Amino acid sequence: MKSTATLKDVARQAGCGIATVSRVLNGKGPVSAASRQRVLEAAQSLGFEFNETARALQSQRTRTIGCLVPSLINPVFADAVQALQAEVLAAGYHLILMCSDYDPAQEAEIIRMLIQKNVDALALTVSDAATSAGLMALRDRPLPHCLMFNAPAQGAASYFVNNASASARVAQAFDDEGHHRTGFLALRFHRSDRSRQRFEGYKKACRTRGMAEPLLLEVDQDQPDLGKQLSQMLRQRAQLSGIYASNDYLAIALIRAARALGWKIPQDLSVIGFDGIEVGQLMVPSLATIVTDPAAMGRQAGRHLLAALENQQHLGAENSVPPIGGLGFEFRPGESLGPVRSDMRSNSRAATPLLPLHHSKTALNASQEQ
Amino acid sequence: MKSTATLKDVARQAGCGIATVSRVLNGKGPVSAASRQRVLEAAQSLGFEFNETARALQSQRTRTIGCLVPSLINPVFADAVQALQAEVLAAGYHLILMCSDYDPAQEAEIIRMLIQKNVDALALTVSDAATSAGLMALRDRPLPHCLMFNAPAQGAASYFVNNASASARVAQAFDDEGHHRTGFLALRFHRSDRSRQRFEGYKKACRTRGMAEPLLLEVDQDQPDLGKQLSQMLRQRAQLSGIYASNDYLAIALIRAARALGWKIPQDLSVIGFDGIEVGQLMVPSLATIVTDPAAMGRQAGRHLLAALENQQHLGAENSVPPIGGLGFEFRPGESLGPVRSDMRSNSRAATPLLPLHHSKTALNASQEQ
DNA sequence: TATCAAAGTGGAAACGTTTCCAGTCCGGAT
DNA sequence: ATCCGGACTGGAAACGTTTCCACTTTGATA
Numbered sequence: 001m002k003s004t005a006t007l008k009d010v011a012r013q014a015g016c017g018i019a020t021v022s023r024v025l026n027g028k029g030p031v032s033a034a035s036r037q038r039v040l041e042a043a044q045s046l047g048f049e050f051n052e053t054a055r056a057l058q059s060q061r062t063r064t065i066g067c068l069v070p071s072l073i074n075p076v077f078a079d080a081v082q083a084l085q086a087e088v089l090a091a092g093y094h095l096i097l098m099c100s101d102y103d104p105a106q107e108a109e110i111i112r113m114l115i116q117k118n119v120d121a122l123a124l125t126v127s128d129a130a131t132s133a134g135l136m137a138l139r140d141r142p143l144p145h146c147l148m149f150n151a152p153a154q155g156a157a158s159y160f161v162n163n164a165s166a167s168a169r170v171a172q173a174f175d176d177e178g179h180h181r182t183g184f185l186a187l188r189f190h191r192s193d194r195s196r197q198r199f200e201g202y203k204k205a206c207r208t209r210g211m212a213e214p215l216l217l218e219v220d221q222d223q224p225d226l227g228k229q230l231s232q233m234l235r236q237r238a239q240l241s242g243i244y245a246s247n248d249y250l251a252i253a254l255i256r257a258a259r260a261l262g263w264k265i266p267q268d269l270s271v272i273g274f275d276g277i278e279v280g281q282l283m284v285p286s287l288a289t290i291v292t293d294p295a296a297m298g299r300q301a302g303r304h305l306l307a308a309l310e311n312q313q314h315l316g317a318e319n320s321v322p323p324i325g326g327l328g329f330e331f332r333p334g335e336s337l338g339p340v341r342s343d344m345r346s347n348s349r350a351a352t353p354l355l356p357l358h359h360s361k362t363a364l365n366a367s368q369e370q
Numbered sequence: 371m372k373s374t375a376t377l378k379d380v381a382r383q384a385g386c387g388i389a390t391v392s393r394v395l396n397g398k399g400p401v402s403a404a405s406r407q408r409v410l411e412a413a414q415s416l417g418f419e420f421n422e423t424a425r426a427l428q429s430q431r432t433r434t435i436g437c438l439v440p441s442l443i444n445p446v447f448a449d450a451v452q453a454l455q456a457e458v459l460a461a462g463y464h465l466i467l468m469c470s471d472y473d474p475a476q477e478a479e480i481i482r483m484l485i486q487k488n489v490d491a492l493a494l495t496v497s498d499a500a501t502s503a504g505l506m507a508l509r510d511r512p513l514p515h516c517l518m519f520n521a522p523a524q525g526a527a528s529y530f531v532n533n534a535s536a537s538a539r540v541a542q543a544f545d546d547e548g549h550h551r552t553g554f555l556a557l558r559f560h561r562s563d564r565s566r567q568r569f570e571g572y573k574k575a576c577r578t579r580g581m582a583e584p585l586l587l588e589v590d591q592d593q594p595d596l597g598k599q600l601s602q603m604l605r606q607r608a609q610l611s612g613i614y615a616s617n618d619y620l621a622i623a624l625i626r627a628a629r630a631l632g633w634k635i636p637q638d639l640s641v642i643g644f645d646g647i648e649v650g651q652l653m654v655p656s657l658a659t660i661v662t663d664p665a666a667m668g669r670q671a672g673r674h675l676l677a678a679l680e681n682q683q684h685l686g687a688e689n690s691v692p693p694i695g696g697l698g699f700e701f702r703p704g705e706s707l708g709p710v711r712s713d714m715r716s717n718s719r720a721a722t723p724l725l726p727l728h729h730s731k732t733a734l735n736a737s738q739e740q
Numbered sequence: 741t742a743t744c745a746a747a748g749t750g751g752a753a754a755c756g757t758t759t760c761c762a763g764t765c766c767g768g769a770t
Numbered sequence: 771a772t773c774c775g776g777a778c779t780g781g782a783a784a785c786g787t788t789t790c791c792a793c794t795t796t797g798a799t800a
Contacts, residue, residue, distance in 0.1 A: 376755095376756055377756065377757065377758095378756080388757085389758085389759075392758060392759085393758095393759095396758085399759090420756090420757080421757070422757095423755085423756080423757090424755070424756035424758090425756080425757055425758080426757090427755090427756080427757070428757045428759090429757080429758070
């Protein structure tokens with residue numbers, strides 16, 4: 001395990017003290033040219049490499065950043081993690097990666113472990129930022145951290161997309177095509193504050209626009225019979241002309257289920273997704289969706305943490321990067337969204353007691369907000 | 371940064387030596403009930419937590435495993451990493467994650483960094499296992515490591531799918547439907563030994579079956595104009611009745627490009643992918659593909675490393691988990707593969723000077739091999 | 741020639757653990 | 771009463787660095 005030479009070994013071989021060796025190899029402090037030469041040769045011949053563990057113990061900095069996401073199976077998180085990793089690596093930091101499986105209990109435990117491991121900073125996506133116990137434990141600690149995907153909470157900065165604004169944009173898109181009776185399809189509704197925020201934002205936007213209250217459609221997280229669940233759900237909810245899915249995978253599964261019932265997309269049902277994953281553009285029909293930039297979230301979270309570490313190093317505990325109000329997003333039109341069928345339009349109006357009296361068509365384009 | 375109490379602090383508060391505190395908190399060594407009580411109370415009141423860095427320096431074990439994959443954007447690697455992480459976490463190990471971006475130079479540098487960080491073991495996917503410099507550096511070191519996705523090489527065990535067998539199965543599938551003039555579509559051909567092995571295996575199987583030599587179709591890795599590249603390529607290669615794509619994403623993009631030209635799938639072109647990603651089943655037409663189990667690779671790599679660590683601990687350097695010959699895979703039929711059109715059949719025969727004299731239809735079902 | 745600053749050097753303390761070892765205390769057996 | 775072995779204890783030495791500090795050397799200045 002420890003076949004590597006130590007400073008002491010190099011010092012012995014070079015015929016000097018370990019302090020000198022350290023100075024040479026770190027390039028700091030005064031050393032004579034002769035010493036430098038001998039040390040470098042000795043280090044070379046012994047194949048010396050620093051022991052980062054010892055360095056970390058001495059310097060109190062592990063050059064390691066903890067990263068917690070719910071899962072890597074959702075490409076949104078994978079993209080963010082990859083960008084984060086690349087960003088911090090450039091500054092010499094490594095990433096310790098953990099997945100919580102959307103479980104708040106594991107979340108807290110994992111954060112504890114990462115602290116114990118002496119990470120220099122943390123980038124997190126938690127189930128529910130407002131109530132996260134792990135995040136709370138972090139609040140009083142002088143440990144730089146920030147959130148990804150979650151809306152900012154508990155004093156932590158965050159790199160996220162404003163789910164309410166994005167959902168308002170979805171409502172507009174449906175409204176523009178005449179869809180007023182719509183549903184919101186969610187997979188892990190109670191384990192993801194993002195999903196809940198999307199629904200809340202969507203509900204509010206529908207209300208503002210005078211659309212019917214959207215129906216919340218929850219499915220279990222079992223993969224195998226997802227198609228069956230969706231088919232059954234669709235049969236029961238045939239009066240909906242549009243469905244907003246809480247992510248693109250769900251949207252794609254929904255489209256397939258609808259087609260399996262013989263429905264035509266978008267004639268019989270319009271679908272809008274969320275995330276903007278690549279395959280959405282490749283499939284037929286292409287998927288209308290909200291395009292976000294998860295890599296940007298990871299990258300910016302990385303920059304934030306590096307800046308905080310830098311400041312902590314040189315200045316006081318001053319935090320130079322201000323928390324921001326949400327990253328940009330874009331509505332990407334697609335073949336899965338079309339105009340409402342005339343018979344459904346009248347149907348829905350008739351069946352909508354919730355319709356407010358005036359249709360305030362405020363044309364707010366959410367993507368322009370930031 | 372170091373607001374946490376140390377053993378010394380606890381010892382002072384409990385009125386005993388640090389050795390006793392260590393014994394209590396580690397649950398090993400003889401301690402009186404009275405001491406234990408006092409120590410536990412002191413630790414509790416001070417909110418003591420172990421400093422894992424110091425522990426690592428002392429014990430020469432970081433309880434950390436290095437993980438290197440080309441990218442997380444390909445869900446295949448994301449799945450494997452997630453499974454690996456879950457597996458090793460259960461044994462108290464953490465994962466340091468790095469991405470090489472398919473770059474052999476970065477690969478070697480990253481492996482060096484991970485070694486320097488004193489990881490206890492390594493799980494790697496390299497560009498080319500046979501020639502990887504990083505892997506070579508590992509060979510003489512007593513550092514447990516194994517490969518994922520790569521075929522075993524340089525004495526390292528590997529968890530992978532036999533690309534040649536899988537490709538033979540693809541050849542069979544095409545052959546069964548009468549496709550004899552086919553192509554192999556690759557994105558990062560020279561940076562991925564998997565891709566090359568798939569092509570070689572496919573070429574060989576085609577030869578064995580008396581099909582025409584498959585055409586190698588390479589596209590650049592630029593995302594934006596991938597569609598254009600594919601369209602152009604398809605127009606030039608209209609004589610091909612089937613294309614085997616080196617991964618599912620490429621297959622999906624290819625299908626879209628073909629449709630954009632007005633081609634019908636599978637009537638005008640049959641497509642088979644590789645990996646078996648989820649969306650392949652959800653889209654229309656569903657994608658015929660080789661289904662692999664990347665999570666299993668990650669999981670088994672994790673078990674392998676844990677076993678090696680266990681053995682290294684208790685016994686000698688004996689390695690209890692034998693390298694295996696490849697994980698199982700499965701051919702999943704899909705709507706993207708159909709019978710060859712009769713005119714293309716004759717066309718292709720006529721245009722195929724490479725056809726060997728006898729058609730040896732050895733019906734080897736690759737998926738049954740393991 | 742005497743004095744001094746600067747440059748170079750290495751010993752030693754620290755970082756927070758684990759663990760060896762040499763002690764102290766006890767009760768029970770001689 | 772004496773001895774002995776076991777249970778318990780805490781001092782101290784590692785682990786491999788960084789860094790402070792006090793000590794040489796040197797060359798230049800007065």
